[in-house]
Amino acid sequence: MIFDILTLFPGMFDGAFSDSIINRAVEKGLVSISTHNIRDYSDDERHGAVDDYPYGGDAGMLLKPEPLARAINAAKERLGASQPTVVYLTPTGKLLDQDTVKELAQKSSLILLCGRYKGIDQRIADAYVDMEISVGDYVLSGGEIPAMVLVDAVTRLIPGVLGNRESAEADSLYNGLLSHPEYTRPEVFEGMKVPEILLSGHHANIKKWQEQKSLEITKERRPDLLDKINKK
Ligand code: 4HQ
Numbered sequence: 758m759i760f761d762i763l764t765l766f767p768g769m770f771d772g773a774f775s776d777s778i779i780n781r782a783v784e785k786g787l788v789s790i791s792t793h794n795i796r797d798y799s800d801d802e803r804h805g806a807v808d809d810y811p812y813g814g815d816a817g818m819l820l821k822p823e824p825l826a827r828a829i830n831a832a833k834e835r836l837g838a839s840q841p842t843v844v845y846l847t848p849t850g851k852l853l854d855q856d857t858v859k860e861l862a863q864k865s866s867l868i869l870l871c872g873r874y875k876g877i878d879q880r881i882a883d884a885y886v887d888m889e890i891s892v893g894d895y896v897l898s899g900g901e902i903p904a905m906v907l908v909d910a911v912t913r914l915i916p917g918v919l920g921n922r923e924s925a926e927a928d929s930l931y932n933g934l935l936s937h938p939e940y941t942r943p944e945v946f947e948g949m950k951v952p953e954i955l956l957s958g959h960h961a962n963i964k965k966w967q968e969q970k971s972l973e974i975t976k977e978r979r980p981d982l983l984d985k986i987n988k989k
Contacts, residue, residue: 846890
């Protein structure tokens with residue numbers, strides 16, 4: 758998987774992927790991540806302006822279409838024949854969920870467009886963007902952190918990235934349910950005991966308990982996830 762990230766703040770990505778799992782994936786050559794400054798694609802006559810006032814007189818600034826078009830075209834040239842999917846991170850997009858992460862992990866390359874200010878000229882969204890994705894219903898200062906979220910979630914699904922141990926840990930949302938509670942030593946912590954069943958050594962009963970807890974917690978906290986499973 759190749760991630761080609763277009764941003765006005767490439768420095769934000771420094772160190773973001775030096776985490777053990779993502780970094781190991783890069784070192785193994787399973788993914789490559791590069792950042793490119795949208796400002797490098799501004800019209801050089803001006804002082805490198807990439808933003809402008811919106812028509813209609815709203816407050817705030819928009820990213821101008823021409824530098825974005827050039828930045829995306831340059832990314833497509835870099836990626837050559839891999840038929841990249843252009844993803845724009847925006848609260849207007851489809852909420853990112855594990856199914857979408859799986860879908861993205863099937864692609865060979867992704868161009869991630871990170872907006873700033875009030876976002877991008879609609880004509881770029883219409884003509885250059887394949888998917889609009891949101892990481893949640895809240896407002897961030899830019900699309901950089903959402904892009905990092907996407908890179909992390911997608912990279913974990915690339916074959917060879919996770920070891921057996923980590924795959925097992927990834928079960929929580931993978932089957933569509935929230936994970937059951939987990940305990941480690943000591944058996945009693947500040948007067949609170951580990952549930953007896955987990956100390957019983959009876960694997961079938963433990964599994965039953967965990968599945969029941971998983972269902973209980975999902976019903977209580979995220980009934981929407983159960984509806985989603987039932988619709989499949
Ligand atoms: N922003 N999920 C505004 C987000 C966001 C989100 C990114 C802020 C785009 C223009 N992106 N810029 N939530 O809040 O993806």
